[in-house]
Amino acid sequence: MASASYDPHLGAGPSDDSVILLDDDSDSGSLLSDDSVLPDYERDEKHTEPAKSLYEACARNEPASLRRIMERGVTKEEANELDINGRNGLMLAVGKGFIDIVTMLHVCPLIDINHQDNDGNTALMIAAQAGFVTILNYILNFYSGVDTEVRDPRGFTALIKAGLQSREECVSALLMHGADMNAMDLVHGRGLKDWILRTGGFDTLYRIRRLQAQSVAEQFCDSYIPEWPELKQLVAKATAVKTTSQKLRQCIKDSLSFNFPHDPEDNGVLDHMVRMTTGIHSPLIATGCRPLCPSSPPEVGKPRFSVPELLEKHSSIELEEKAVNTVGNDSGSRKGIPALTHRLIDVSTAHSAGNI
Known part of the structure; x- marks a missing residue:
């Protein structure tokens, strides 16, 4: 098996003793691991009455009922009611993608955000491996005391689970929130990059490489540049007087060139557009x-x-x-x-x- 060359951002490839990438004793034998298959909570019957408990409101995706229940007040036992799989109402709503329910429950201090179900999953792990990046970001930004380093019985964190499922957006969100990239699982002693390589998540590896190459985000609170720095140079080059040979070469180049989709260049016009629409001095920002x-x-x-x-x-x-x-x-x-x-x-x- 050909091994990948060492890269300072990606790290070394899989070890030489890995004859088969996805062997039988590996937890990555299937991208759809056992604990990533959420139980089927769908019910054929139609409910004629509104939900009477917090868990029921979460299971039925009834924001109006949940609001009414929270206004009358809930006990700690009701807030942490569990199903047969050990999941509370919040975890159920996260797994089913009920965004309205998740955004309402953050004001309930009785819910244990780091509660683990029978498989060792937390609400953050469920969102990460399901690829629900909007819910994941909401949990990270609006729930108090979120622990990104909670492990399941195999030692997988939310970050490793997101990498196993090739959820690159969730991997990026967790890394930018401080998740430990160097955490190792407790069974095989492998880290995030090794598990991603073994499951073929090359797009996720590329995203991690981009983040490591520019690990600190840019902020434009104190500065705002209205003009793209390279604009003057490009305009001068385009308007410069060309000789006959230069015009002929440009004509041949244009007629023989093919345009293929490609990613935006770094510090290009698209990056500058983001800067000018997010800078505090930008005329496009009314209130900041x-x-x-x-x-x-x-x-x-x-x-x-x-x-x-x-x-x-x-x-x-x-x-x-x-x-x-x-x-x-x-x-x-x-x-x-x-x-x-x-x-x-x-x-x-x-x-x-x-x-x-």
């Missing part, structure tokens, strides 16, 4: 809020706080005053712009306690 940590952008492997955890460390009044001062004092901004509270907080820039 400066991040709490403008000098500490998101970074691979760097833990971050969720919104409720930020609000515990900083009062709403403090956040509002900071937002008003920073937005009002920026050049090109109108003073007195009303600041929103946690809805406008850039949670992607909040990190460990030492950076707040």
Whole structure:
């Protein structure tokens, strides 16, 4: 078997003693592993009455019933009611992709976000291996105390499970939230990249390589460049006077060239478009809020706080005053712009306690 050459970002390929990539004793014998097949909760009968418990509302995907139940109040036992597989209502809603239910349950402090079912899965693991990146990001950003390093009996974390299922978006979200890329499973002692290589998730490996090549995200809170830096050079080159031979070569090149789809180039016009539509000084932004940590952008492997955890460390009044001062004092901004509270907080820039 040909082994992959060493790459500083991807690491070494599979070991030479791996004669067969997917051998019988491997947990990756099938991409659809046993614990990734969620039980069938669908019911043929139609319910004529609204749900009476939190679990029933989650199972039926009834946001109105869930809102009514939470308004009247729930006990700890009701909030953590389990089915025969050891899953609570939140885990069931995550597995079925009920986004409305997941977004409502984060205000219930009685739910154990790190609860493990009979297979050792948490709500975060279920979202990661199912590829529900929207739900995954919501759990990471709006649920307090999420532990990304919880392991199932085999030692798989949510990050490894996402890699096994080739969920590259979920892998990226977990890495940018501080998940440990170097965690090893407890059975075979393999890490994330080794498991991805063994399951053929080359697109996921490419995404990890891109993240490692630029591990720190860019923030444009303090700067805004309205013009693409390479624009002047390209315009000058296009408008320059060409000789007859240059025109002939360009004509031949255009007639013989083929256009194939390709990824956007780094620092190209698409990247600049993102910058000019997200910069705080951009005229396309009507109302904005400066991040709490403008000098500490998101970074691979760097833990971050969720919104409720930020609000515990900083009062709403403090956040509002900071937002008003920073937005009002920026050049090109109108003073007195009303600041929103946690809805406008850039949670992607909040990190460990030492950076707040």
